[in-house]
Amino acid sequence: MLRGFSHGNLEDISPDLGLDVPSGQMRRSLPRADLSRIVRHDHIVQEVIVKNTMALSVPQSLLHGSSRSRSPSLCLPRGLPNSADLGEALEPGPRAEPRVVMSSQGRSLQRSTTHSSAAAARELKPFATADIKILLLENVNTAGQDILRQQGYQVEALKSSLPEAELIEKIQDVHVIGIRSKTQLTKKVIDSAPNLLVIGCFCIGTNQVDLKHAAQKGVAVFNSPFSNSRSVAEQVISEIIALARQICDRSMELHQGKWNKVSAGCWEVRGKTLGIVGYGHIGNQLSVLAEAMGMRVIFYDVVNLMSMGTAHQVSTLDELLQQADFVTLHVPELPETENMISTEQLNKMKDGSYLLNLSRGSIVDIQAVIDASRSGKLAGAAFDVYPNEPAANGDYFNNSLNQWTDALNSCKNFILTPHIGGSTEEAQRAIGVEVADALVQYVNYGTTLGACNMPEVNLRSLTADEPNHVRMVYIHQNVPGVLRRVNEILGDHNVDKQMTDSRGDVAYLMADISNVNQQQIKDIYVALEELSSRIRTRVLY
Ligand SMILES: NC(=O)C1=CN([C@@H]2O[C@H](COP(=O)(O)OP(=O)(O)OC[C@H]3O[C@@H](n4cnc5c(N)ncnc54)[C@H](O)[C@@H]3O)[C@@H](O)[C@H]2O)C=CC1
């Protein structure tokens, strides 16, 4: 009999979730997190899903039985069905015939012939997947929604962001939240989500989330570090040409019936200098595309980086501003990048040059840019991002949103777009798949590969021939002596494998323990929960 699962539709994945980097995948400037993500995806497409392989249940006492009255510590949802004792639950359930399914990338997955079903990786879900509540805001791509729904999770997907009060109300019983760039997950919002396990940012930027506070509450955060980089770079290229030729102004005039055939102040981009501020994923793509159009590329970055093609790194922002015909900004939102371009920097730019900002609204002092346009210093500008952006589509771009909006609208040769740098079908689908996969890996297996605010920890999968194993995930304060105390608790048992790592104040430990029964699991859980360093304990088996 299946217990603890309202959907008797468990899945096994292929055994190998190892960390070998596939040859040819590595490229320069790819951070560790990105490499891990690539590796994980390579294995995910090998998934062979097997129906009803193993049925396990968890007693209610384990689900909610924290020995202290903190916010829920065991990362299991409330309201789970009462279940039988773990001794029985740890017996394998009925095994059904394997079925061939589609991978999260939409490719057909063949039933594995290389591994026996006994050695197949076991899915670790001590809860009914249908009890996992997911709230997706800001029109997350359906490819991502489908992956989450296929897991059996409850998924509510809204097209827009939510105002804070509504968000606080809605997030209270949610285990997973998915957002894009608009939704602000502040300390206050995170604190009102006692069940929250994980946050998925279906975008690159994570400045909208209080990453540190989330980590301190044991909430992991994932993003998609480069799936929309190419889309942003292509938009920048189109805007460089459009600015140089004043195409948007001519188009607007003609829409209004005005024929205005002029060449004064219109230029080719060939031979002009592009200055890229922030030479990361987007800056790199842009560099290659711009050189292909015959532009000279210089860049400024706080890190010393290898140039793409014949691009040249300059030592200071001032140097870049003085040389570039087009200055384009691709830095993250940080305290150091706030108002990085204001009157002082604009004055250093070449007369008749252009400014593009497709990074974050806080990086440019827009009033200063309006003044520079009026004085003739700038020949044009392109903005995709603004200090305040509406939560939904509609007639919201006015002075009550940002006080200078009317003035900005009146500037000549200004291209204004509604934060669409990453908004292509390709990018949104890739982001949807990548972040949804990361959420599934975290909820089901505790894997933090690619997390933005937690150490990256992974263990090879438990397999179906290891039925009495348990995976303990222990998120704790990174303080002296804690590992000794944790290992005193685990040390009475056979720890098959264990990995621990820390990031700042928070450490993450994952341990697979063999031959444990219900009472022993409960004892381990209670003992870990009683340590003063505990942030969150999860039991997966
Ligand atoms: N408009 C849109 O739809 C999109 C906007 N973005 C924004 O673009 C930003 C950049 O994206 P990626 O290139 O993927 O990021 P990235 O992290 O790959 O690269 C950012 C680069 O900026 C550099 N940097 C950091 N602080 C700096 C400073 N003070 N001065 C100079 N360089 C500095 C870093 O060293 C890094 O090389 C994101 O953080 C995000 O806010 C990203 C995607 C879409």
Ligand SMILES: O=C(O)CCC(=O)C(=O)O
């Ligand atoms: O597409 C979005 O909503 C956000 C794009 C963006 O700014 C990002 O990926 O950081």
